[in-house]
Amino acid sequence: MSLDFSTGDPRFAVDRPALIARLSVVLPADALLTVEEDLRPYECDGLTAYRCLPSLVALPENEAQVRAILRICHELRVPVVPRGTATGLSGGATPHPDAVVVSMARLKKILRVDPFSRTAVVQPGVRNLAVSEAAAPYGLYYAPDPSSQIACTIGGNVAENSGGVHCLKYGLTVHNVLRVRGLTIDGESVEFGSAALDAAGYDLLALINGSEGLLTLLTEVTVRLTPKPPLAQVVIASFADVRRAGEAVARIIAAGIIPAGLEMMDKKAIHAVEPYVKAGYNLDAEAILLCESDGTPEEVAEEIVRVVEVLDNSGASEIRVSQSEVERLRFWAGRKAAFPAVGRVTPDYLCMDGTIPRKRLADMLEAIEALSRKYALRCANVFHAGDGNLHPLIMYDANQAGELERAVAFGAEILELSVRFGGTITGEHGVGLEKIDLMAEQFASGEIAAFHRLKAAFDEDGLLNPGKGVPTLARCREYTLARAGTAPVTFVAPKS
Amino acid sequence: MIDTLETLTENWADRVAETADRGGTLAIRGGGSKAFYGGPELGEPFDVRANRGIVAYEPTELVVTARAGTLLNDLQAALAEQGQFLPFEPPHFSDLATVGGMLATALSGPRRQAVGAVRDFVLGVKVLTGTGEILSFGGQVMKNVAGYDVSRLMAGSLGTLGLILEVSLKVLPLPAAEKSLRLTMDESGALDRLNRWAGQPLPISASAWHDGVLTLRLSGAVAAVAAAQRTLPGDALADDEATVFWSSIREQTHAFFAGDAPLWRLSLPSAAAPQALGATLIEWGGAQRWWRGGDAQAIRAAGAVVGGHATLFRATDAMKAEYGVFQPLSGPLLRIHRKLKHAFDPRGVFNPGRLYPDF
Numbered sequence: 001m002s003l004d005f006s007t008g009d010p011r012f013a014v015d016r017p018a019l020i021a022r023l024s025v026v027l028p029a030d031a032l033l034t035v036e037e038d039l040r041p042y043e044c045d046g047l048t049a050y051r052c053l054p055s056l057v058a059l060p061e062n063e064a065q066v067r068a069i070l071r072i073c074h075e076l077r078v079p080v081v082p083r084g085t086a087t088g089l090s091g092g093a094t095p096h097p098d099a100v101v102v103s104m105a106r107l108k109k110i111l112r113v114d115p116f117s118r119t120a121v122v123q124p125g126v127r128n129l130a131v132s133e134a135a136a137p138y139g140l141y142y143a144p145d146p147s148s149q150i151a152c153t154i155g156g157n158v159a160e161n162s163g164g165v166h167c168l169k170y171g172l173t174v175h176n177v178l179r180v181r182g183l184t185i186d187g188e189s190v191e192f193g194s195a196a197l198d199a200a201g202y203d204l205l206a207l208i209n210g211s212e213g214l215l216t217l218l219t220e221v222t223v224r225l226t227p228k229p230p231l232a233q234v235v236i237a238s239f240a241d242v243r244r245a246g247e248a249v250a251r252i253i254a255a256g257i258i259p260a261g262l263e264m265m266d267k268k269a270i271h272a273v274e275p276y277v278k279a280g281y282n283l284d285a286e287a288i289l290l291c292e293s294d295g296t297p298e299e300v301a302e303e304i305v306r307v308v309e310v311l312d313n314s315g316a317s318e319i320r321v322s323q324s325e326v327e328r329l330r331f332w333a334g335r336k337a338a339f340p341a342v343g344r345v346t347p348d349y350l351c352m353d354g355t356i357p358r359k360r361l362a363d364m365l366e367a368i369e370a371l372s373r374k375y376a377l378r379c380a381n382v383f384h385a386g387d388g389n390l391h392p393l394i395m396y397d398a399n400q401a402g403e404l405e406r407a408v409a410f411g412a413e414i415l416e417l418s419v420r421f422g423g424t425i426t427g428e429h430g431v432g433l434e435k436i437d438l439m440a441e442q443f444a445s446g447e448i449a450a451f452h453r454l455k456a457a458f459d460e461d462g463l464l465n466p467g468k469g470v471p472t473l474a475r476c477r478e479y480t481l482a483r484a485g486t487a488p489v490t491f492v493a494p495k496s
Numbered sequence: 497m498i499d500t501l502e503t504l505t506e507n508w509a510d511r512v513a514e515t516a517d518r519g520g521t522l523a524i525r526g527g528g529s530k531a532f533y534g535g536p537e538l539g540e541p542f543d544v545r546a547n548r549g550i551v552a553y554e555p556t557e558l559v560v561t562a563r564a565g566t567l568l569n570d571l572q573a574a575l576a577e578q579g580q581f582l583p584f585e586p587p588h589f590s591d592l593a594t595v596g597g598m599l600a601t602a603l604s605g606p607r608r609q610a611v612g613a614v615r616d617f618v619l620g621v622k623v624l625t626g627t628g629e630i631l632s633f634g635g636q637v638m639k640n641v642a643g644y645d646v647s648r649l650m651a652g653s654l655g656t657l658g659l660i661l662e663v664s665l666k667v668l669p670l671p672a673a674e675k676s677l678r679l680t681m682d683e684s685g686a687l688d689r690l691n692r693w694a695g696q697p698l699p700i701s702a703s704a705w706h707d708g709v710l711t712l713r714l715s716g717a718v719a720a721v722a723a724a725q726r727t728l729p730g731d732a733l734a735d736d737e738a739t740v741f742w743s744s745i746r747e748q749t750h751a752f753f754a755g756d757a758p759l760w761r762l763s764l765p766s767a768a769a770p771q772a773l774g775a776t777l778i779e780w781g782g783a784q785r786w787w788r789g790g791d792a793q794a795i796r797a798a799g800a801v802v803g804g805h806a807t808l809f810r811a812t813d814a815m816k817a818e819y820g821v822f823q824p825l826s827g828p829l830l831r832i833h834r835k836l837k838h839a840f841d842p843r844g845v846f847n848p849g850r851l852y853p854d855f
Binding site: 115175197254428450 | 554555556557558559579602608609612613615616625629630631632633635636637638639640641642643644645646648649651652653657668669670672691692694695696697698716717718719720722723724763764765766767780783784802803804805807822823824825826827828829832833835836838839840851852
């Protein structure tokens with residue numbers, strides 16, 4: 001499938017041979033990919049339904065090369081699409097047909113781990129888990145742990161403001177990054193945040209986190225390291241109906257408990273996972289909750305007693321507490337493998353990412369069940385229940401005519417409902433290409449226009465990651481008219 | 497009530513547009529508790545306290561939404577009733593302090609070292625821009641990455657990007673137990689210990705060193721506080737004495753803050769060595785250091801050398817004008833600041849010069 005970038009999206013008149021000639025001067029021969037067979041691996045990110053061959057791929061090894069690429073692209077008005085390991089799920093790194101994809105994969109040095117100040121300075125291509133591994137000898141780790149942490153990079157984490165299963169207690173990327181060094185589109189060095197806890201002026205660091213590569217290219221990140229809790233234990237509770245499971249989540253919070261992780265899986269997810277991982281989940285349950293407690297042994301013991309009591313009072317049909325680190329990891333293995341497990345039982349799936357107020361969890365699950373019937377597609381649900389972030393996995397077969405379109409429409413309805421419930425279309429995966437039309441569901445034209453003005457404050461010519469994150473106002477109008485029933489709905493359509 | 501307030505903010509939108517049309521400026525004012533902070537208040541005084549009240553509060557969602565004119569005291573009382581609080585422990589500096597001023601100044605109290613700052617708890621805002629538009633950003637949920645994070649950008653913008661009308665904040669349950677400890681220690685010893693302890697899983701929620709005395713506060717589960725108290729040196733303070741002490745640090749009523757000498761705030765990497773600049777009080781495990789008097793240029797330079805920055809927190813207008821309140825920005829950053837200001841307040845209606853003299 002290819003992606004149609006021609007309808008109303010920004011296009012750029014690029015003299016490709018001239019561009020190659022200029023870039024060849026500043027990059028080593030092996031750092032510039034120009035032929036189709038080399039470009040092909042870069043045609044998509046984790047959102048594989050959307051593909052587009054880039055014009056060129058550059059693989060800089062240092063900041064000076066990144067600066068040189070940007071200066072040339074800025075001068076020649078060539079768009080730039082930054083890319084880490086492309087594990088993103090919203091198409092944030094999907095190439096633009098006129099763009100140079102700038103892969104940060106070779107900027108992967110851990111420059112410094114300082115246990116005394118509990119910080120690490122890393123290049124953007126360093127993998128999330130590699131930071132924690134480098135900090136481990138000092139009893140420290142990098143707290144945000146997206147499920148893709150083995151592969152995803154810190155640069156990508158900052159770009160998407162990634163979360164994970166522990167962010168209710170330990171925060172998102174924005175809460176764990178102190179400083180970002182980067183380059184503006186015209187190649188000037190900028191630093192957001194500082195080695196201290198704050199910086200002078202506007203909080204641009206907060207703005208850069210989650211800016212999806214639309215504002216600057218990152219070249220260096222200082223992250224905060226957290227002392228590793230001496231002990232963690234997880235409680236698994238099984239429920240005979242999803243409403244009770246949803247209510248138990250609210251009751252845990254109401255009891256004044258902030259668990260280190262609070263996850264929910266429905267029956268379809270459990271049944272996909274259990275044969276694959278053998279985590280020991282209850283196959284009769286309609287939903288299970290995983291509730292983790294961490295800290296000192298005294299602290300964990302105190303909290304586990306309270307959690308078990310709340311779950312018991314909430315009507316859990318079965319409650320188990322991990323009795324060893326091996327067992328804790330096994331209980332988590334199922335949750336962590338949920339996406340690949342679902343991938344085994346369906347040819348393709350779309351992963352949604354709405355967030356809703358916790359009290360609507362059960363309503364949402366029931367609504368998804370109804371939508372599943374309406375679109376005749378299966379859906380497994382994996383939720384970061386503690387912070388209301390949903391990952392419904394809509395299963396489809398791209399080789400069956402119409403299934404992808406139905407899956408996209410199904411997903412859009414879930415996200416519209418998320419907004420109506422008082423939530424958002426994306427909790428941690430980003431808007432990218434995937435949800436760009438749905439931005440009109442959440443924001444009015446005034447906010448969209450403000451986003452464009454903000455973008456222009458960093459990138460006046462709109463060269464950084466064009467066509468992502470924020471829809472054009474024309475596109476918002478089309479979407480709104482379509483939803484009002486006066487025009488046909490056309491989502492960013494992956495076309496055959 | 498809601499209709500009235502909506503009419504009110506619509507009238508304000510008209511006033512802003514009208515002021516912009518005639519090239520005027522507005523000085524946004526809440527309770528005036530932090531009017532001393534930042535550059536001078538220039539423009540027609542614009543009292544925004546009528547826009548007050550808690551819009552929504554659901555303890556099980558850990559989210560509260562309040563209008564900007566709400567008294568900080570009222571918001572905190574409503575949270576306390578449900579056993580919750582604003583974890584960043586914002587300073588009031590007066591009973592008149594408002595929620596809007598808290599966000600606009602983004603000042604955080606002693607607990608900042610353990611839980612994060614105001615901006616870390618901001619989930620959404622409603623603002624009135626310099627073009628008279630009422631815009632909403634972010635939302636009322638913990639995880640939300642749709643659109644740029646304009647909500648957090650408002651934290652510390654000193655009203656220069658728009659008039660904050662409403663803010664949604666993440667809140668947390670009050671800690672089950674707290675205990676404060678006090679020990680005698682010199683400055684370099686205190687900085688060394690504070691950094692080492694911060695690398696261990698200890699529930700230290702606040703720290704203050706001044707004049708050879710280090711005070712620590714532990715917060716968390718009953719068992720965790722008791723265990724840490726056994727591990728750490730120092731004598732326990734009586735609970736009421738501890739409450740008074742931490743309040744005096746947060747509200748700057750401690751003897752260190754008395755008198756008319758200029759007050760500097762240095763935000764430094766916590767591990768930065770002692771700075772020989774004069775009388776000092778150290779907070780946030782070494783990351784926030786206060787100075788009285790001293791050589792302004794030396795203080796500014798000291799901040800920059802170790803990767804931090806210095807703020808002339810309290811001083812005469814003349815001194816602020818001479819040295820500037822905030823650390824000067826690099827050329828590229830200043831350009832971005834000017835353009836952002838232009839994006840939200842193109843005709844420079846709100847609080848000109850309050851953050852930087854340039855805009």
